[in-house]
Amino acid sequence: MAGPAVEGRKLSRSFGRLALLGTLLVVAGLVGLVYTGVATLTSMLLFGRLLLLGGLVGLLHAIESRGTNYFWLGLVVAALNIAAGVVVIRHPHGTAEALTMFAALLFLTGGLFRLVGSVVARGPQFGWTLLQGAFGLLLGLLVLFDRPHSSLYVLGLFFSLALLFDGLGLIAIGVGGRRIVSMVEDRRTTGELPGAPTGEDQSRSKD
Numbered sequence: 001m002a003g004p005a006v007e008g009r010k011l012s013r014s015f016g017r018l019a020l021l022g023t024l025l026v027v028a029g030l031v032g033l034v035y036t037g038v039a040t041l042t043s044m045l046l047f048g049r050l051l052l053l054g055g056l057v058g059l060l061h062a063i064e065s066r067g068t069n070y071f072w073l074g075l076v077v078a079a080l081n082i083a084a085g086v087v088v089i090r091h092p093h094g095t096a097e098a099l100t101m102f103a104a105l106l107f108l109t110g111g112l113f114r115l116v117g118s119v120v121a122r123g124p125q126f127g128w129t130l131l132q133g134a135f136g137l138l139l140g141l142l143v144l145f146d147r148p149h150s151s152l153y154v155l156g157l158f159f160s161l162a163l164l165f166d167g168l169g170l171i172a173i174g175v176g177g178r179r180i181v182s183m184v185e186d187r188r189t190t191g192e193l194p195g196a197p198t199g200e201d202q203s204r205s206k207d
Contacts, residue, residue: 012181019174025167032160039156044096048088055081097151103158104143104150111136 032039055078062074088095114133118126143150 012178015174015177015181017174018170018177022167022170022172022174025163025170027167029160029162029164029167032156032163036153036156036160039160040096040152040154041092041156043155043159044088044092048085048092048095050085051081051088052085055079055083055085093151096155097148100143100147100151100154103154104140104147107136107140107143111138111140 032042058074058078058081062071062078065071065074111133114129114136116133118129118133143154
């Protein structure tokens with residue numbers, strides 16, 4: 001019966017690694033919330049490198065598909081990704097300001113549509129939809145009125161919050177998984193699970 005026990009230990013270690021990764025993400029998110037300017041710059045540089053990497057991978061795929069209808073389309077998309085990645089890496093602050101403006105416009109339009117939709121439809125979620133629309137509209141106006149200073153912290157704030165919540169989710173999965181594995185192991189050793197070794201089986205194995 002060493003097989004299930006070994007698998008249980010492997011699962012427990014895997015869930016432990018998930019919890020550790022989640023803890024690191026939570027710490028990174030908290031640091032980013034304190035230093036939002038650094039988090040904004042980091043997120044822009046990471047975004048630019050991802051665009052650059054995606055463009056290079058797309059370029060390799062396009063080269064491999066020479067002679068097909070996909071070649072020129074893949075080549076153009078790869079070139080655009082590479083160019084965008086270079087621009088973001090070379091001008092992270094300008095990119096952050098442009099993306100902050102885009103986020104503010106999204107908040108404004110989304111909040112306005114929710115407000116109008118909630119008033120016109122008056123569905124069962126009227127109050128909640130109205131509150132969401134008002135919050136989105138207010139957030140968009142705050143970002144617009146505080147620009148260009150808002151570009152220094154808005155994206156970093158969102159990036160840090162994403163790290164924080166992702167980390168908390170991984171911690172919950174890791175801790176919950178280890179707890180379930182521990183409960184299964186305890187029930188197996190006490191013979192409560194089907195196929196678990198009973199006292200008679202253990203005495204025979206000793207003989």
